[in-house]
Amino acid sequence: MTPPVFAHGNLRLYLLALLEEQPRHGYELIQALSDRFGGTYSPSAGTIYPRLAKLEEEGLVTKTADGRKTVYEITAAGRAEVDSRRNDLDAIEDDLTDSVRRLADGVRAEVNDAMRSLRAELASAAREAKRAATSTSASAASNVPGYGTDTSRAVHEADLVLNEFRQQLRTDLRTHAHRGAVTADSVGLLKARLAQVRADVLASLVER
Structure with a gap:
């Protein structure tokens, strides 16, 4: 089970710190928290x-x-x-750094697992295609009149x-596609x- 991002009571204090920076509506607070985590964590409205x-x-x-939005602003008491809790905020920032690293490691592991799974699927598809091609080409060569043994073997190998x-090219393309390459x-x-x-190849066939 993934440990909670904020320890008990820390999210409350962190929301106050964000509102100390400037008044915000609820979505802006959610977005600010997501930005702090580099997009690896975004709290739900039901949390905020x-x-x-x-x-x-x-x-x-x-x-x-403010129109259809509700803007929250910190009070003097806030x-x-x-x-009075600056030291606690510093500790929360340190915890957030660890949380971001932990979440990023989790995302990286999921991506690596997905890539391994994709490579395995492509390898399996390649084996199936090769097996099907072997069966199809052998059958086609044996059923076409005028094919000699050497020609049948050459068509099969082709x-x-x-x-x-x-x-192979399909695997290469999919491997590089996630980088936009x-x-x-x-x-x-x-x-x-x-082309x-x-x-x-056609020119070499005509020449024969």
């Missing part, structure tokens, strides 16, 4: 608003309507509490080469090179 209501009951914040190339230029280069290879 009850605490804001409690702070209001205690006279530490006030709220005013500022006094923040001032099918295997094509399928192996397709699977695959672009329209990459596809254009692939089309041009494949040239096909033309070269």
Whole structure:
């Protein structure tokens, strides 16, 4: 089970510290907390608003309507509490640094697991495609009139080469896609090179 991001009572104090910086509405507080965690943690409205209501009951914040939004502002009593607990805030900041590191490690592990799973699936798909190509090419060669043994073997090997190339390139593309490295230029280069290879192979067949 993942440990809580904030120890008991710390989120309350941290909300006061955020409101000390400037008045904010609820979504802005949620966004500010998400920014502090680099996007690895974002509290729910059900976590934030009850605490804001409690702070209001205690006279530490006030709220005013701004159109359809409710803006929260720290009171003098709230500022006094923040001032009296600066050491606690420093400790919370240290805990947040550890929490961000822990959450980032968890995200990194999930991404690595997903990449390993993807590579395993692609390898399995490559084996299935190779097996299917072997069966299909052998059957096709045996059923086409005029195929000699050498020609049948060459067609079979060509099918295997094509399928192996397709699977290897597909794996490479998916591996690099998550970094945004695959672009329209990459596809254009692939089309041009494949067209040239096909033309070269056809030319060699015509010459025979």
